[in-house]
Amino acid sequence: MISVIIPALNEEKTVSQVVRLAKRSPYVTEVIVVDDKSLDNTIAEAQKEGATVITSTRLGKGASMKDGVLYASNPLLVFLDADITTYQENIVSLLTEPLIKDKADFVKSCFSRQAGRVTELVAKPLLSILYPDFPGFWQPLSGMIAGKKAMLEKIEFEEGYGVDIGILIDMYHMGARIEEVSIGHIENDMQPLEQLGKMSREVAGVILKKSRHKEANNFETLEYIQTIREQMEFAIRESSRQLKKVAIFDMDNTLLRASFIQTAAERFGFRRELLEIVITQTNPFIRTKQIARLLKGKNISELLKLADEIQVTRGSREIVDLLRNNGFIVGLVSDSYDCITNHFRNRFGFDFSLANELEFSKSVATGEVKIPSFFLSHDKSICHHEYCKSHALAQVCSNFNVPVADTLAIGDSENDICIIKKAGIGISFCSSNPLLDSIADYVIKEPDFSLLKSIAG
Incomplete structure (x- = not known):
């Protein structure tokens, strides 16, 4: 009658212990690990303990939780974090007892541990101001929860760190009966400063x-x-404020002073094969898949270390910070690979990154690649190309509710022509393509992002 859902990302060291604990509960008939495209042995470790493993449809805990809710077959659902090994033996019973006895529709956990700084300094004060009648939960950001599937199916699962408080507020708005139960002492890593x-x-x-x-x-x-x-x-x-803006950067030869795949070709010795594909293959889908095969057998460490060797355009961190301070949501959109764009997203503080999804098995590239739907034509597209970065621009604008007119795009190559033409402000950056220069609103020939400051303001 109970399904336990465990969102997991690179938790090979702990996920098996959490699965075993969940399966020992007498009322649990289903344990689902929702894997967020882990690069380690998380999937194998979970399956070894008898868990059903599904892959999240989108990166992020919120998407994983939503996928788990939809996949689960029981009326009562429990969510456990995959990285905690100090749960009490009866954790599932503690969380579900109020549901089974029909005393609650949704259960939040509280526990003893080191103080949660964001809970005390942000969440509780904000809730007290905006929701004076909101119940005084000790730990409103706790991620160990239980609830009725019928109600969890109706709520919105936010992305990022806000997912847990979002669930709680949605349950409050729905009039759910909410209980907070103590699950003892929990040890987990505090967030770094x-x-x-x-x-x-x-x-x-x-x-x-x-x-x-x-x-x-x-x-x-x-x-x-x-x-x-x-x-x-x-x-x-x-x-x-009503107005939000979006700034989109290309990665190869824009954020970076070289192309990642060209650099990889030099390092790993497939320059001739790459050139042959580029010259002979005009179909973007086939070309993308053929190029990805050249990376087969390379592990994630090799790829990230190679990426870090590529020179970065001067002023990258400063321009991202300036744009964000001026109200921009700032992202990378590249026809390279998400493992690389995500690396630079984390390094320079971009809000999002979109790229082709290079597939890995046990942290080694399989040679396969998934072309995400946001690069393909959809109902919100603003151009007629079958495959185009402008489709990603339209999708980003839809997601953030930002008009295309309030966007800025910066790139250097033929692949950037459409997105730079469609964006509110298009910037040709160190490009050797005369057509791109001709359609751009601004042309910058020096590899220095400080030259964007007057535009970013």
């Missing part, structure tokens, strides 16, 4: 988003909230 700002912004952003219908959420209230936590500045600005 550099992540606290991001966590604060995302948690605050979800709370503000969920409260937009409330009369109290006016500009005066937002000004008061700003004094709670300096890290909330981005979320408050996004909530208190």
Whole structure:
């Protein structure tokens, strides 16, 4: 009667222990590990313990949780984190007892551990301001929860650090009976200091988003909230102003001073094969798949270390920070590979990255690649090409509710012509393509992002 759902990303060392614990509960008939495209042995370790493993349809805990809810076959669902090994033996019973006895529709856990800084400094103060009648939960950001499948199917699973508080607020709005139960002492890693700002912004952003219908959420209230936590500045600005903007950077020969695949060809000795594919294969789908085969057998460490050897354009961190401070959502869109763009996303603080999905098995490239749907024509497309970066631009604008006119795109190659033409502001950056220069709003020939400052403002 109970399904246990365990979202997991690179948790090979701990996931088997959590699965075993879940399966020991007498009422559990299904344990589902939702793998977020792990690069280690998470899948094998979970399957070895008898868990059903599915792959998340999108990266991120929120998508994994939603996938698990839809896949589960039982009426009562429990979510456990895959990286915690100090759960009490009866963790599932503790979380589900209020549901089984029909005392609650949704159960949040609380536990003893080191103080949660974002909970105390951001979540609780914000909830008290925007939701004066909100129940006084000890740990509103806890990720160990249980609930009725019928209700969990109706809520929105946010992405990032805001997913857990978003679930709680949605349950509150739905009028669910909510209980908080103690699950004892939990030991898990505290977020590093550099992540606290991001966590604060995302948690605050979800709370503000969920409260937009409330009369109290006016500009005066937002000004008061700003004094709670300096890290909330981005979320408050996004909530208190209507206009948002999007800036999209190409990676190869734009953020980087060289092409990743060309650099890989030099390093790994397949320059001749790459040239043959580029010259003879005009179909972008086939070309992408053939090029990916050249990386078969390379492990993730080799690829990331090679990427780090490529020179980065001067002023990269500064321009990303400036754009974000000026209200832009900043991302990478590349026809390279997501393992590389995500690496630079993390390194330079981009908000998102979109690229082809190079597939791995046990951290080694299989030679297969998935071309994501956002590069293909869809109902929100703004051009007629079958495969184009402008389709990704349209999808990003739809996701963030930003008009295409309020976007900035910067690139260097023929593949960037359409996105630079369609964006509100198109920038040709160190390009040798005369057509790209002719359709761009701005042309920059020096590899220095500080030259974008007047445009970014």
